[in-house]
Amino acid sequence: MKFRIILSMMALVALAACNNSGNDAAAKKDSTTANTSHDTMDHKMPSVGPEVPALPAVPEGAKVFFKNLKNDQTITLPFKIEMGAEKITVDTAGGPVAAGRGHHHLLIDGPDFIEPGIVIPKDSVHVHFGKGQTEYELKDLAPGKHKLVLQMGDALHRSYGVPLSAVVTVNVKK
Ligand SMILES: [Cu+2]
Structure with a gap:
């Protein structure tokens, strides 16, 4: 048992x-x-x-511009470029994507603008101002005519396109 x-x-x-x-x-x-x-x-x-959040819409009437450059202006290097923005807040890059905010980019001898939503390349001729800078000292540019384009992008460096771009041609003095 x-x-x-x-x-x-x-x-x-x-x-x-x-x-x-x-x-x-x-x-x-x-x-x-x-x-x-x-x-x-x-x-x-x-x-x-x-x-990925969508590219925010460009606020009505928002624009970017070169504060101290006019078309065909002759400049001597170094030249401190002042970048302006209206009806859109200049912010740092990398944060959350937010409407009405962006950072400047300087395109040297490139296209007149970058298609909206396209991530702006980062190299010597596509300068990012991801810390929210509004000034840039232009130093290394050969004498002669150059096209300078201001292009604002969102926190993810995506271009806002034509509405937030500005083009000038400058003549760098020898
Ligand atoms: Cu950028």
Whole structure:
């Protein structure tokens, strides 16, 4: 009688152990599946539209302009360019995308503007003012005619297009 009880108890323990290991395996499998799908989501996120806020609309009447440059002006280097903005707040880059805010970019001898929503390149002829600067000292430019374009972009460096651009041609004196 005693022996039988012990046997059946052992069987129960074995069963329980078996069930437990089975649950563990199932749990492991579940978490693996969850991790995999999470990873996949993470990888997909940057390219998925809804995660990136839309380019804010340009406020009515907003504009950017060169405060101290007129078309065909002759300048000597170094020259401190003053960048103006009206009805749009000059902000730093990298923060949340917000309507009515942006930062200046100077395009040297490039296009007249950058298509709205396009991320402005960053190199020696596409200067970003992501700290919210409104002045820039122009130093290295060969003598002669050059096109300077002011282009405002949002926190993600996406161009606001024609409405927030300004073009001047300057003549750098020898
Ligand atoms: Cu920028």
